[in-house]
Amino acid sequence: MTPTPVPPPVAEALLRLSVRDAEWRDAVAGDLREELAAVAAARGPEAATRWYWRQAVPLACRFAISRIVPAWRPARRRLAVADVEQTSTLGAGWSREVRHAWRALAQRPGLSGVIVGTLAVALAANAVIFSLADALYLRPFRFPDVNQLLLVSSDTSLDAPYLDRESVAPADFRDWRLTATTVSAMAAAEFWDPNLSGVDVPEQLPGFRVTPGFFELLGATPVAGRTFTEAEGRAEAGRVAVISHAAWQRRFGGDPGIVGRTIRLEGEPYEVVGVMPPRFAIPYGADVWAPLALADAAWADRTGGNLMVFGRIAAGHSLDDAREELRAIAARQAAEHPATNRARGVTVMSFARGLGDEAIGPFLVIWQGAALLLLLVACANIANLLLARATERQPEIDIRLALGAGRARLVLQLLIEGACLATLGVAAGAGLALLAMRTARDILPASVVRFVPGYEYLRLDVTALGVMAALGAVATIAFALVPALQATQRAGGQHLARGTRAATASSGRQWMRSALAGAQVALSLALIIAAALIVGGVRRAADGAMGFDKQQLMTAELTLAERPYATEAARRRFVATALDRLAGEPGVTVAAAASSLPYATGYATRPFEAEGAVVTDARQEARTTDFVRVTPGYFDAMRIPLLAGRDLTAGDGPDAPAIAVVSRTLAERCFGGADPLGRRFRLAPDGPWITITGVVDDVIQDWISGQRRPTVYRPMAQDPTLRVTLLARTAVTPAMLASGMRRAVAAADADQPILLLRPMTAVVSDRLAGLDYFANVLTVMSGIAIILALTGMYSLMTYLAARRAREMGVRLALGATPGQVTWLGVSRALAITGGGLAAGAVLAAALGRAMQTALFGLVEPEATVITGAIVGLAVIALAAGYLPARRAAGRDPWQALRTE
Amino acid sequence: MKPTPYVGEFEYSVLLAVLHMDGGDDAYAVPVRALLEARTGRPVARGALYTALERLEGKGCLRSRMGDPTAERGGKARRYFSVTPLGVRALKAMHASLSNLSRGLEALLEEP
Numbered sequence A: 001m002t003p004t005p006v007p008p009p010v011a012e013a014l015l016r017l018s019v020r021d022a023e024w025r026d027a028v029a030g031d032l033r034e035e036l037a038a039v040a041a042a043r044g045p046e047a048a049t050r051w052y053w054r055q056a057v058p059l060a061c062r063f064a065i066s067r068i069v070p071a072w073r074p075a076r077r078r079l080a081v082a083d084v085e086q087t088s089t090l091g092a093g094w095s096r097e098v099r100h101a102w103r104a105l106a107q108r109p110g111l112s113g114v115i116v117g118t119l120a121v122a123l124a125a126n127a128v129i130f131s132l133a134d135a136l137y138l139r140p141f142r143f144p145d146v147n148q149l150l151l152v153s154s155d156t157s158l159d160a161p162y163l164d165r166e167s168v169a170p171a172d173f174r175d176w177r178l179t180a181t182t183v184s185a186m187a188a189a190e191f192w193d194p195n196l197s198g199v200d201v202p203e204q205l206p207g208f209r210v211t212p213g214f215f216e217l218l219g220a221t222p223v224a225g226r227t228f229t230e231a232e233g234r235a236e237a238g239r240v241a242v243i244s245h246a247a248w249q250r251r252f253g254g255d256p257g258i259v260g261r262t263i264r265l266e267g268e269p270y271e272v273v274g275v276m277p278p279r280f281a282i283p284y285g286a287d288v289w290a291p292l293a294l295a296d297a298a299w300a301d302r303t304g305g306n307l308m309v310f311g312r313i314a315a316g317h318s319l320d321d322a323r324e325e326l327r328a329i330a331a332r333q334a335a336e337h338p339a340t341n342r343a344r345g346v347t348v349m350s351f352a353r354g355l356g357d358e359a360i361g362p363f364l365v366i367w368q369g370a371a372l373l374l375l376l377v378a379c380a381n382i383a384n385l386l387l388a389r390a391t392e393r394q395p396e397i398d399i400r401l402a403l404g405a406g407r408a409r410l411v412l413q414l415l416i417e418g419a420c421l422a423t424l425g426v427a428a429g430a431g432l433a434l435l436a437m438r439t440a441r442d443i444l445p446a447s448v449v450r451f452v453p454g455y456e457y458l459r460l461d462v463t464a465l466g467v468m469a470a471l472g473a474v475a476t477i478a479f480a481l482v483p484a485l486q487a488t489q490r491a492g493g494q495h496l497a498r499g500t501r502a503a504t505a506s507s508g509r510q511w512m513r514s515a516l517a518g519a520q521v522a523l524s525l526a527l528i529i530a531a532a533l534i535v536g537g538v539r540r541a542a543d544g545a546m547g548f549d550k551q552q553l554m555t556a557e558l559t560l561a562e563r564p565y566a567t568e569a570a571r572r573r574f575v576a577t578a579l580d581r582l583a584g585e586p587g588v589t590v591a592a593a594a595s596s597l598p599y600a601t602g603y604a605t606r607p608f609e610a611e612g613a614v615v616t617d618a619r620q621e622a623r624t625t626d627f628v629r630v631t632p633g634y635f636d637a638m639r640i641p642l643l644a645g646r647d648l649t650a651g652d653g654p655d656a657p658a659i660a661v662v663s664r665t666l667a668e669r670c671f672g673g674a675d676p677l678g679r680r681f682r683l684a685p686d687g688p689w690i691t692i693t694g695v696v697d698d699v700i701q702d703w704i705s706g707q708r709r710p711t712v713y714r715p716m717a718q719d720p721t722l723r724v725t726l727l728a729r730t731a732v733t734p735a736m737l738a739s740g741m742r743r744a745v746a747a748a749d750a751d752q753p754i755l756l757l758r759p760m761t762a763v764v765s766d767r768l769a770g771l772d773y774f775a776n777v778l779t780v781m782s783g784i785a786i787i788l789a790l791t792g793m794y795s796l797m798t799y800l801a802a803r804r805a806r807e808m809g810v811r812l813a814l815g816a817t818p819g820q821v822t823w824l825g826v827s828r829a830l831a832i833t834g835g836g837l838a839a840g841a842v843l844a845a846a847l848g849r850a851m852q853t854a855l856f857g858l859v860e861p862e863a864t865v866i867t868g869a870i871v872g873l874a875v876i877a878l879a880a881g882y883l884p885a886r887r888a889a890g891r892d893p894w895q896a897l898r899t900e
Numbered sequence B: 001m002k003p004t005p006y007v008g009e010f011e012y013s014v015l016l017a018v019l020h021m022d023g024g025d026d027a028y029a030v031p032v033r034a035l036l037e038a039r040t041g042r043p044v045a046r047g048a049l050y051t052a053l054e055r056l057e058g059k060g061c062l063r064s065r066m067g068d069p070t071a072e073r074g075g076k077a078r079r080y081f082s083v084t085p086l087g088v089r090a091l092k093a094m095h096a097s098l099s100n101l102s103r104g105l106e107a108l109l110e111e112p
Helices: A009-018 A024-043 A046-088 A095-105 A107-136 A170-180 A245-252 A317-338 A351-355 A360-402 A409-444 A462-489 A506-545 A568-583 A634-638 A663-671 A734-748 A760-803 A805-813 A818-854 A861-888 A893-899 B011-021 B027-039 B044-058 B084-104
Strands: A149-155 A185-193 A195-199 A207-210 A240-243 A260-264 A268-275 A287-289 A307-313 A345-350 A555-561 A588-596 A605-611 A623-632 A642-644 A659-665 A680-681 A690-696 A713-715 A723-730 A756-758 B062-066 B078-084
Touching: A009 A024, A009 A046, A024 A046, A024 B027, A024 B044, A024 B062, A024 B078, A046 A555, A046 B044, A095 A107, A095 A409, A107 A360, A107 A409, A107 A462, A107 A723, A107 A760, A149 A317, A170 A185, A170 A307, A170 A317, A170 A713, A185 A317, A207 A680, A240 A245, A307 A317, A307 A506, A345 A351, A360 A409, A360 A462, A360 A506, A409 A462, A506 A760, A506 A818, A506 A861, A555 A734, A568 A588, A568 A723, A568 A734, A588 A634, A588 A734, A605 A663, A634 A723, A634 B044, A659 A663, A663 A690, A663 A713, A690 A713, A734 A756, A760 A805, A760 A818, A760 A861, A805 A818, A805 A861, A818 A861, A893 B011, B011 B044, B011 B078, B011 B084, B027 B044, B044 B062, B044 B084, B078 B084
Parallel strands: A207 A287, A240 A268, A623 A713, A659 A690
Antiparallel strands: A149 A307, A149 A345, A185 A207, A185 A307, A195 A260, A240 A287, A260 A268, A555 A723, A555 A756, A588 A623, A588 A723, A605 A623, A605 A680, A642 A690, A659 A713, A680 A690, B062 B078
16 A cells, blocks of 8 residues: 655645634645545656645635735725725715715714713703803893893992992982983882782782883883873872782783782782783882882982882983983082982993892803813813824825825815714704703702793703804814824825834824823813812801801791881781790790891891091991891890890880990991990981990801891881791791791781791701802713813823733733833823823912902812812822723733734 | 525536535535536636635535544545535525526527
8 A cells, every 4th residue: 555645745834824714724635635645646756746736836825815805805995995086076975975974983983972972061061051141141131122221229338248229219319310311211119029918828929119101111011901100100199000920820810800900919909900921020020010109208308218220221322321421410419418418329230230130140150161161171072082083093094095085085074074973962962952951940949030030031042052063063073184184294105104003193193182181181170179169168158157056947037018017016016926926836945036037138238337436438438237127035046146245135125225236247347346335326327326235246147248247236126127037946846836937927917928937947048049059050060071081081091002002012021010011001191180280270279269259258269179179180080091001001912912 | 584695606516516415425625526527527726616615604505514534634634515405595596597597498508
């Protein structure tokens, strides 16, 4: 038997090398050996060897090609594209370009998703905030010619922290109306919150007494009935009222016969003569209006007043003209009536500015600023991601250029890709914005809504969304174009010179990406610190030192009707009876009453003049003080400590000497450290002298300033008011006293409605609800910014780690420890984070200072907050850098080398 | 049901050849090629046959198993093929389409 012939080893090795699949390799080699034996037997060993070579080489070639072809596939696809590159013209095949772009985006769903999501979130945040600002601050009133309307107030002192809009004396108003030529019409309004009775549930309606012509001035016409006639503006005229659309629906069930019907206001019959259109609730959410009917004597009163004055600028004049003329008139009045008008100036402002909530302005500016920061962070994030994508696609673009693709076509293609991303982002952003707007509307606390003009206009501003969308789209498209622009800068021969394997980004682009990531960290830090400072401020306002104990207190706010309580004796009787009954309720430890509560609305201020103080310049020396009337037991109930002198007692009645307890700040500020006890002061130029008998600690009256304002507490028995707040300190849960409060009020007057019945904690939280809302929105925005910044950092680090996988593999193979390789990535993250934090700290410092000024001391820079924000952001940013680096270092070095 | 794959002219021939050997010890590349050359009278490139076998397996028309290694083959095993039901369907489809096309031409085509 012939020995089994052996094939030429080189030929067989070649064959075996070319066949990739092991089974096939064996089968093919075996088949050839099998036939080799037959050939050798027939033609001899040498011929067999030649035969083997002739069979093996073509087979090896065939298998080798099929082995390489799969790897060639992208190249073949590009060759196919090259066909298109050269034959098609710019205008042709738009749909193909768009399809191609969608495919390119779909190839990297994660990256495209993050870009679209980032854009959507930033757009939605900006559009929502802008819509809020527009509705609540920029254009809260939308009726014809609102820009022609103005508001005039008298100022009595320079250091009043807020504008006193209800400050005009009737005689002053009459002078203005008669003499001003730059103002074509003027109307006055006066607070008048009447109790609606004669219905099943009595209620206090927010309302105003207005001069006839008020509605005409504002360009408002009733939907039913009429407004007031000139005759009804006279004191002897009958009682008529106009009601709001809301009140008509809510209280009278939309009764079509309401005009001509008689309703009971303040216990008096009023004939309803008109119903205003929906949404008309000027000023301050008014539900009912009655004529301001003053007697001639009252119209001549110059000593003081609480009229709000509206005007319409005459044709051909501006707000400045009106301001100038009214100031000149005020100066003349001061000269003619020095006794009353000497210290009185005039403030003229536009209607929107005058009636808008001025406090809301700074908040919305900060909101808008935060939203812009967020948009910047988002743009940096998108730019960063697109640059990463650009580096990745550089080889593809190089090859296409080398194959003869026109530059215009390449740019066009990337432009379309950018446009596709932007389209998706804007669409998602619009949806998100609608959703967010609805949420923002719904969670706006009702207590805020009532006092916010413009709430009814709160909806997504399409123009704003459009502007934001354009901004985001431009950013996206611009950064999508970067690879095309960079590629076309290089000379033709260099395109492929770098090859496709060593695709590490140029140092310039890496620098840019690092700068973008750093900028994100910086902007987020600024946003976090801003949010943290405001949240801290809100927390301080809600839980910090208030000077009183808000726990275990129940309150009932009410306003006595004018006519039944026209006399002081009647008011005193009401308070005494109600408190008597309240003190007897189970669980009540102390019962007291006050004209207003800290943190509630409706506190009064008065000019303050200490006896013996030399007044050189009235306008500069004039001081104001908060003014509260309280009953004995008030300080006890509120737990406001008495520092000196004596508390008020039941003996401080109407016939006893006029006395007052003052706050510590007033004592310090107005008596310069001297003992204030026994000193005298007065609260009106011709008012009675009041002796100070005690000093109590400060109370924070106002949530926004947190300042300790000077306060005068007068015995309620000596100066009873229509506005009464009953309060009871209790050993039980305050809410359980609700029925006790009702019983106490009913015992004093069965017809008397309670305006607000709530625990003191609710008084505080209701007052802070708007601020709370504001802080929450800001917190959400800074949270989004942090997520965006971390996404940016993480994607940058992941990308860098992937790009350096070969380098890391080589380092690991040469003996570097994983720790050292991890450090490579972390050190980069450290540098970026450090730079970003440094820049962010500078930005945050500037922002903090601006907020401190804008928010009247609500915000205090706290070292712990700032340090905490910096450390926290640093830790999570480094974690975002560390994870990808460690993952890269943990890989098998051979795998890293092979996968490149 | 999987759609019947389309087989080309050469694949059609390979399938028929494998079917002839089906189940037997000769259903591997060497005898299949010999049969093809004998019946068609044309030389068949080894590489072309291997490619066709691989592609038919990929289409699901063939399946293969490895036999035992033999000394005759230098310790290498044979790769035996058999036609799958899907392969039979492909054959039938091709056969039907060819017969349909040639109907009416029998006189010309079957002329010696």
